[in-house]
Amino acid sequence: MDALNNIFVNIAAYIRGLFADSHSLSADLAINIIVFIMLFLIMVVAALFLSLVERKFAHWVSQRSGPNRLGPHGWFQFIADAVKMLGKEDIYPANVDLFLFKIAPMMLVGITLMAYGVIPFGKGMVAINLDLGIFYFLAVSSISTLALLMAGWASNNKFSLLGGFRAVAQMISYEIPLLFSLLGVIMITQTFNLSSIVEAQKTIPFIFLQPLAFLIYLIAGIAETNRAPFDQVQGEQEIVAGPFTEYSGLRWGLFMLAEYGNVVATSAIAVSMFLGGWYGPGFLPGWLWFILKIWLVIFIMMWVRWTFVRMRVDHLMHFAWKILLPLSLANIFLTGLGIYIYQLFIPRIGG
C-alpha cells in the first residue's frame, strides 16, 4: 500500500535519479516539463470526461436518455466530441478585434492550468509547493474575469458584451465571500501552504470545524465557475451564450475546457481546504481518495445545477453582498472567537 501511495513520488525520484546530479538544472527542467504535461493531460481528460459525465448526470436527473450510441452506454461519446471539435473550421466573424478574440480562450485555459500548479494531489504530489499556495490560487483565478471580458468585448456582439459585463460584475462580487470563507481555515492552520493545510486535517477535516465556510465556499465557487444557478455569464436563454456567442469549433472547445477545468480546480481546493485532502481510510491510496473526494464535490455541483433555475442578475448581487459576505465575516469572527477560547485551555495550537 505504501508503494502504491507513493507511486508518483517514486516515479519522480526515479526520473531524477537518471540524471548525474539529481538536483541539477536539467533534472529540474525535465521534471517540470513532465509535471506540466501531466497537469495539462489531467485537465484535458478531466474536462472531456466531465462534459460527458455532466450529460449523463443531467439525463439521469431529468429522466431522459443521454448519449447512448458510442461505446458501452455511450461512454466514448466524449472522444467523438473532441474529434468533432478539432475538425471544425475556425470561424471568426467580420469586424471582431481579432487579436483579443483569438487570445481570450487561450488565456482562459492558461489561467486555469496555472491554478493546477498548487493543488496537492497526494502527499508530496504537488507541482509547486508554494508557501502562499492558496493566495496564489485566488490571485490566478481572478484573472479569468479578464479573459471573459476580453472575449465579450472582442466579439463585437451586444449579447457577448452583456455577458462580459455580467462576468465582471458576478465574478468580482463572488470572489470576496470566496476569499473570506477560506480565511477561517487559514486562521486555524496559520499557513497558506495547501499541503500543510491538508496535513493539519489528519485528525479531523475542517468541514466539521468550518461547516458554514464550506457552504459559502461551495456557493461562491459555483458562482465563480459560472455554473447554474449562477450562470448569468452564459445565460443561454437571454444572451444566447454570453461571451461565447461568436465562438465556434476549437475556440469554443477551449472555453468549455476552461470551464470544466475550473470546476475541477475549485473542487480540488474545496477538498484540500475542507475535506481532508488525500487522507482517508487506508485501503485506498491517498491520491485516489483525493480524486474520489473531488468527484463528490463535482457531484454536488452538478446536482445543484440540474435542480435549480437561474437567478436574476440583481438577486445574484444581493445574494453575494447582503447574505454571503456578512455570513463569511461572521464566520471569521466566530473562528477567531473559537481559536481564542481554545487557546485559553491549550496555550499552543497549530503548527
Place this chain on the structure above:
Amino acid sequence: MLNKILRARVSELADKVNGQVEESLGVLELTINYPYVLEVLTRVKNFADVPCDFLHDLAGMDLEDHFEVVYQLSSLRGPQRLRIIATIERENPVIDSATPLWKGADFLEREAFDMFGIQFRGHPNLKRIYMWDDFEGHPMRKDYVIESHEQRAVMRIRKEGE
C-alpha cells in the same frame, strides 16, 4: 331576455345611424356605413344593461365592389353578442380606428391594413404586420394576382443601407 334588450338597443341605434339589423344564426348583425363606425362602437360599448364591451375580432373583407370591416363584439360579463359590419368604398378605403376604444385593436387593424389596404384613421402605428415593409399590394384582396413561381423564386437583393 337580454337578447330582447339588446335587440331593442341595436334597432334604436340603427335608426339613428341609418343602419340595417339582421340576424344570422342567432347573432345580431348591424350593417352601417363607415363614417358612423366610431360613434356606433362607442355607443355599443356603453349600452346600458347589455354593454358589448369586448372587441372580439376585427376583420377586413373584400366583396369585390366594396370592402367591409367586421367587428365581432361580446362581453366578458354577459352572453350578449353583436356583429357590426361597416361598409367602405373600394376606391377610398378609409375608416376610423377603434384603438381609442380598445388598445388591443392595434394589431387587428394593422392586419386588416396589411391584407386589404384599409386605412384606419387615428391608428398610432399603421404599418404592415405580416408582410415586409416594401411589399407591394394587399394579398387578401380578391383582385390580387398571385405571382408565378418564377417570379416568386427571384431572390430579393438587399438595398444599400438596409
Place this chain on the structure above:
Amino acid sequence: MMIDGTQEYSVNMGPQHPSTHGVFRMVVHLDGEVVTNVEPKIGYLHRGLEKMAESRTYNQFIPYTDRLDYLAGPHNSLGYVQAVEKLMGIEVPERAEYLRVIFAELGRVASHLFMIASGSLDICGWTPWSYCTRDRERILDLFEMTAGNRMTLNYFRIGGVSHDVPDEFIPALKSFLDDMPEMIEEYYGIFFGNEIAQSRMKSVGILPKELAENLLITGANLRASGVQYDVRKAEPYGIYDRFDFNVPVLYGCDTYDRHFIRLLEIQESRKILQQALRDIPEGPVMAKVPKVVKPPAGKVYHRVENPKGEMGWYIVSNGTTKPARVRIRTGAFVNVQMLPAIVTGWKIQDLVTIFASMDLVLGEVDK
C-alpha cells in the same frame, strides 16, 4: 465623438434566438440590462392560411387548421369543423362529440404542459422541462396511436371524426389520468415551489385587469389577471355544457400566476377527461354528410377556447364548395400586444420570463 452620460442601445432578439419559441423577433431597447421598450416583429411564419382557405374546399382546409397552434392541434380543427357544421346545420353523433372533447382536452393538457416546460426552460430549468415533456410524450403517443400523427392530427371531420379510437386508447388514457396528480406534484416540487423560480416570477410583469381587458387579452392570460371568463362556460360549444368543471382564476396578474394557472387548468381538464371517459357511449363517429360539402350562403362566427387564448372562426359562405372568406381570430396574435405594454422597466432576463408566460406559439401568431 465623445458621448456624455449613458446611452440606450437596441438588441435584435430573434428570429433566431434560444428563447423566442419559434421565429418571433423583437427589437429590444435596453438601458444597460433594463428594458425600456420592445417592438414585436412578427410575420416570419406567415403562410397566408386565410388566403389559402379561399382556394380550397371546406374539407381540404382541415389539415391546415392543425398547423395554427401546432402544440394543441385538435382544438383548432374543433373550432373550424364546428363552425362549418353550424353553417350547414349538421348534427354530430354522440360518440364523436365525446371523442372530440377528449382530444381537445388532451391537446390542452399537452399545450399547457409544454408551456410550463418552456417557461421553466427560459429560466434555465432543464429538469422541469424534461419532466413536462416526458409526460406530454404520453399524450402524443395517444394521438399517434389514433391518428398516426403526433402533433398535427387531422382527425376531426365535418360531421364527426375520421375514425374510432383503437382499443388500447381508453386504457392508456385512463392510466395517464391516474398518474396525473403525481406528475402535478412533481412539477410543483421542482418548479413552482422552487424559491429561486418564485423569486424570478412573482410580481414580475404585472398585467392589471383593466389593461388586460383593454388589450383584448384572452385565455389563461386573462384569467391570471383576475377575470373569470372561459368560452367553454360562457358560451358552451359542442357538449361542453355537460361537464362539471371550474374555471380557475388567479388575481396575482404576474408571471408566476400566468404559469401557475396552466397547472390549475390541467387539473380541470383532467376532470373533464374523466367525465368524458365515464359517459362516452358506443355508436357511429361520423354523421351523414354529403360528399361535397356545400354550405348555404351565410356567415357564422364560432369561437372556441384554445389553450393559447380564444380562437374565433368567421366563415362566410357564398353557396359554393369553397368559402368566400375564412377569418381566423387567434388568441396568441392578439396576446402579443401585452408584451410591449408590461415589459418596460424589467431586466432582459425578465423579458424572457414574461415572454414565456404569454404562451405564444408562432404558428398561431403568424397564421
